[in-house]
Amino acid sequence: MKKELILHIGMSKTGTTALQKKLLKNREALIDDGICYVKTGLGSGGAHHPFAKAMNGKNVDQLFSELHDEISRSSCSKFIVSSELLERRRSTAWLTLVKSLPNTSIRVCVYLRPQDDVITSMYNELVKKHACSLPFSEYILNAGRLNLLNYQEYLSNLEGIFGQENLIVRPAVSNALVDGDITADFLFHAAPTKISMQSNKSEIYNSSTSATVSHAMARINANLTEDIDHLSQYKKATRLSKILDKVIANTEQPVGGYFESLDQHEAFVANYRLSNRWVEQRYWDDKPWLSLADGMKPVQHLDNSILPEQALEEVLSIAQLKAKGNHEAQEALIAGVWSTLIRYDLL
CATH class of the missing domain: 3.40.50 (Rossmann fold)
Structure with a gap:
């Protein structure tokens, strides 16, 4: 067999x-x-x-x-x-x-x-677990996965190893x-099977927060004086972003809220149009499933956002995740988070 x-x-x-x-x-x-x-x-x-x-x-x-x-x-x-x-x-x-x-x-x-969707999603994931403090406009210049976003180049390499006929490329x-x-x-x-395994729509894993929260988290991360161990304590490390997502109003579209202007967005997606056309023609019978969205809104900054008092305890708890019992380190870390929240009117 x-x-x-x-x-x-x-x-x-x-x-x-x-x-x-x-x-x-x-x-x-x-x-x-x-x-x-x-x-x-x-x-x-x-x-x-x-x-x-x-x-x-x-x-x-x-x-x-x-x-x-x-x-x-x-x-x-x-x-x-x-x-x-x-x-x-x-x-x-x-x-x-x-x-x-x-x-x-x-x-x-x-x-x-779509690449603009990918890059914003990756940025969101990094900042929400305290692994990135760069503004989005700087992040997209040196993001670690940029080399994977040219899908023509990426798939061509796989074709050379496994053959085009052995690639299943799906949007x-x-x-x-x-x-x-x-x-x-x-x-x-x-892998066709008679077993029904459709996902439960209520089961959401690694969900993204709003663009507004991502901008706030990047600012907070820039002021942290200790690392947050997101590898061993992922749920705790991402707790702050989830709190902020509930209490800070978001007015942006999921993709467009990250880019500072429509011109910046257009400059980014233009890099991949030819590559995406190649994918559509080679694997998807010329169906434009990777067409990138246009008309995205530019970023809208925080506007009179309020963080409820009860959430502050969560903020301070998260801030101490890797202080390891060192009182001075804890105090410095808490002060860094506190000052950032105040500075950007989050308290």
């Missing part, structure tokens, strides 16, 4: 967490239907992030050997590995994987979002997804 490995490689912020949790939750039922969500390199949260990280490590041969053995022992015909961290793996690692599985066909599934746009759902769309195109 010919076996097939499906690599779901993201991209980031395209509903990957929801899909991964569904696949993990339904793992046993999928196995009964001949589809294995592999255990090799599977993390506790449901994603194969350990697998992706190991691909850049010294034990990559052992990793691929374990995957080979799992596939060989299983009676399933399809195998799935899912991690958005795979979007950044080196070509040499992919080639090694191909050589390690000579009797297994490999297909790669990747979801794409991460709700009206283009099967049933408007990432899980249903992935299973339909990559």
Whole structure:
């Protein structure tokens, strides 16, 4: 029986967490239907992030050997590995994987979002967990994922390794997804099954805050004197952004609220129009699912926003996350947050 490995490689912020949790939750039922969500390199949260990280490590041969053995022992015909961290793996690692599985066909599934939507979503994620203090206009000049946003270049590299016929390229746009759902769309195109796994619309993972809150968080982050450990305490690290999102009115559109002007937005999206046309023509039958939005509003700054008194305790709690019991460090960190909130009329 010919076996097939499906690599779901993201991209980031395209509903990957929801899909991964569904696949993990339904793992046993999928196995009964001949589809294995592999255990090799599977993390506790449901994603194969350990697998992706190991691909850049010294034990990559052992990793691929374990995957080979799992596939060989299983009676399933399809195998799935899912991690958005795979979007950044080196070509040499992919080639090694191909050589390690000579009797297994490999297909790669990747979801794409419009680049202006991606860059604002990534910025939102970074500032809400205190990992970025730059204004958005500076962030977009040196963002770490800019090299991934030229989709023609990115997909051409994957084609050179796996072949165009083995790429499943999907638009991460709700009206283009099967049933408007990432899980249903992935299973339909990559691993058809009789099992119903459509996501619950009430289940939202890593939700974004408003553009206004992002601007406020960047200012707050610039004044923090201690790091917030978002890796081990993600929920606590992002608590402040969620509080602000409830109490600060937002008047911007999701994308446009980040750009300082329509000209800045146009200059950004113009960089990718030719690349997107290539994707549409090559993979989507010339359907313009990646057409970028226009007429976005310029940024509107904070306007008489008020942070309720009860939220201040949360702010101070978050500020102390990594003070590690050092009283002076705690005081300095609290003072930095407090002064920022006052300075920008958030208190």
